[in-house]
Amino acid sequence: MTRGTDARAWVHAAIDALEREAARSADTHLLKIDLPGFPGIDFYFKDEAAHPTGSLKHRLARSLYLYALCNGRLHEGQRVVDASSGSTAIAEAWFARLLGLEFTAVMPACTAPAKIRAVEALGARCDLVDDPASVHDRAREHAARGACHLDQFGLAERATDWRGNNNIAESILGQLAREPHSRPAWIVCGAGTGGTSATIGRYLRYRRLPTRLCIAEPSGSAYARGWRTRDAEARASAPTVIEGIGRPRVEPGFLFEIADAVAEIDDEASIAATGLLEELLGRRYGGSSGTNLVACLQLACDMRERDERGSIVSLLCDRGERYAETLFDPDWLGARDLDPSHWMAALRRCVDTGHWHDA
Missing domain, CATH: 3.40.50.1100 (Rossmann fold)
Known part of the structure; x- marks a missing residue:
C-alpha cells in the first residue's frame, strides 16, 4: 500500500512555505x-531577538519542521507538540500557524507569563507541568496519541545543516x-x-x-x-x-x-x-x-x-x-x-x- 500523491503534494507545499519565509x-x-x-x-x-518570533529559536523551529517533513514524520492535518521553556514554543507555534497545523507546547508552569501568552496568542495550546523535568515525558504522551513530536532536545543538533546553508x-x-x-x-x-x-x-x-x-x-x-x-x-x-x-x-x-x-x-x-x-x-x-x-x-x-x-x-x-x-x-x-x-x-x-x- 502506498500513500497518495496528495500527501506528497502537501509536504512539498509546506516546504515551499518554509523556504519562502526564510x-x-x-x-x-x-x-x-x-x-x-x-x-x-x-x-x-x-x-537573534530581531527574528519575527523574537529569538534565536526561530532558526531552530524552521529546521525542526523541515526535518520532520523531509523525514516523513509530519503530515497534513497532524497535530504538533514539543517541550519548551518558551522561546522555541513561540517560534514553533508561529510556524504551525503558517502551515495550518495545531500546536501544543509542553512548558514548565514557572515559565515567564509573557511567553505563555505569546504562544496562546498564536493560536496554540500550552500544557503546563509543575515539574520541569517531566516536560519530555508529557510531550511523548501527546506523541503517543498521534501528534508529531518535533523533539527539539533530541533533534536540534542534527536538524540544522552545520556545514552551511x-x-x-x-x-x-x-x-x-x-x-x-x-x-x-x-x-x-x-x-x-x-x-x-x-x-x-x-x-x-x-x-x-x-x-x-x-x-x-x-x-x-x-x-x-x-x-x-x-x-x-x-x-x-x-x-x-x-x-x-x-x-x-x-x-x-x-x-x-x-x-x-x-x-x-x-x-x-x-x-x-x-x-x-x-x-x-x-x-x-x-x-x-x-x-x-x-x-x-x-x-x-x-x-x-x-x-x-x-x-x-x-x-x-x-x-x-x-x-x-x-x-x-x-x-x-x-x-x-x-x-x-x-x-x-x-x-x-x-x-x-x-x-x-x-x-
Missing part, C-alpha cells in the same frame, strides 16, 4: 560594542569578513538544547578555523558539570532562574567534545548583565544574553592579561520584554532573594578597567 527574512544584525577597558579587543553580539555560524563569519579581526578568538553561546553550540563548534572545525567555542551556563548546570568529566548522566547541582539554558540534565544534543571552555555564571551576575546590555545597546534582552555577556567579559579579561588582541562574538538570544514580570521586576527578584546590584557595580568596573571584579 527568503523573506533578512539576516540578523551583528552589533559591535566598544568597551573602554579593552583596547584592541572587539566585541560583537548577533541580535546560512546557519548561524556561517552568518556570523560572513558578517565579520571585513572586520579587523575577522577570525574571532572566541564565540560564546549557551547550551539549551545543544543545537546552537553543536552547529557552531562543527562549523568552526569544518572551516579549519582557530576560533574557540565557550559555553556560557548558569552555575551548577548539568552541562557544566558533565563537561568537566564527560559524564552524560550528570544532573544540575542547583536550580536557575535563567530560562532557556541551565538544563537540569544533559540533553542528547549536548556535544562535550566541541566546547573548548565552559563558563559558569552566577544568576545574579546574568541578571545584572541584562541591565548592562540595556545601558550599552538601548534595549532589553533576556537572561541568557546576560549570561553570554558575563562570559565574554571574563574571556576578554584573560586576553587582556596576556596582551592578546582579537574579537569575541556572542548572541543576543531573545527579547527582554518577555521577562518584564520576572527578571526585570524588582518585586519578583526580591521574593527570590536575588539582588543583582553588587554584580552590576562589578561589571561596570570591569567594562571601565578591563579587569575582572567579583561582586
Whole structure:
C-alpha cells in the first residue's frame, strides 16, 4: 500500500512555505560594542531577538519542521507538540500557524507569563507541568496519541545543516569578513538544547578555523558539570532562574567534545548583565544574553592579561520584554532573594578597567 500523491503534494507545499519565509527574512544584525577597558579587543553580539518570533529559536523551529517533513514524520492535518521553556514554543507555534497545523507546547508552569501568552496568542495550546523535568515525558504522551513530536532536545543538533546553508555560524563569519579581526578568538553561546553550540563548534572545525567555542551556563548546570568529566548522566547541582539554558540534565544534543571552555555564571551576575546590555545597546534582552555577556567579559579579561588582541562574538538570544514580570521586576527578584546590584557595580568596573571584579 502506498500513500497518495496528495500527501506528497502537501509536504512539498509546506516546504515551499518554509523556504519562502526564510527568503523573506533578512539576516540578523551583528552589533559591535566598544568597551573602554579593552583596547584592541572587539566585541560583537548577533541580535537573534530581531527574528519575527523574537529569538534565536526561530532558526531552530524552521529546521525542526523541515526535518520532520523531509523525514516523513509530519503530515497534513497532524497535530504538533514539543517541550519548551518558551522561546522555541513561540517560534514553533508561529510556524504551525503558517502551515495550518495545531500546536501544543509542553512548558514548565514557572515559565515567564509573557511567553505563555505569546504562544496562546498564536493560536496554540500550552500544557503546563509543575515539574520541569517531566516536560519530555508529557510531550511523548501527546506523541503517543498521534501528534508529531518535533523533539527539539533530541533533534536540534542534527536538524540544522552545520556545514552551511546560512546557519548561524556561517552568518556570523560572513558578517565579520571585513572586520579587523575577522577570525574571532572566541564565540560564546549557551547550551539549551545543544543545537546552537553543536552547529557552531562543527562549523568552526569544518572551516579549519582557530576560533574557540565557550559555553556560557548558569552555575551548577548539568552541562557544566558533565563537561568537566564527560559524564552524560550528570544532573544540575542547583536550580536557575535563567530560562532557556541551565538544563537540569544533559540533553542528547549536548556535544562535550566541541566546547573548548565552559563558563559558569552566577544568576545574579546574568541578571545584572541584562541591565548592562540595556545601558550599552538601548534595549532589553533576556537572561541568557546576560549570561553570554558575563562570559565574554571574563574571556576578554584573560586576553587582556596576556596582551592578546582579537574579537569575541556572542548572541543576543531573545527579547527582554518577555521577562518584564520576572527578571526585570524588582518585586519578583526580591521574593527570590536575588539582588543583582553588587554584580552590576562589578561589571561596570570591569567594562571601565578591563579587569575582572567579583561582586
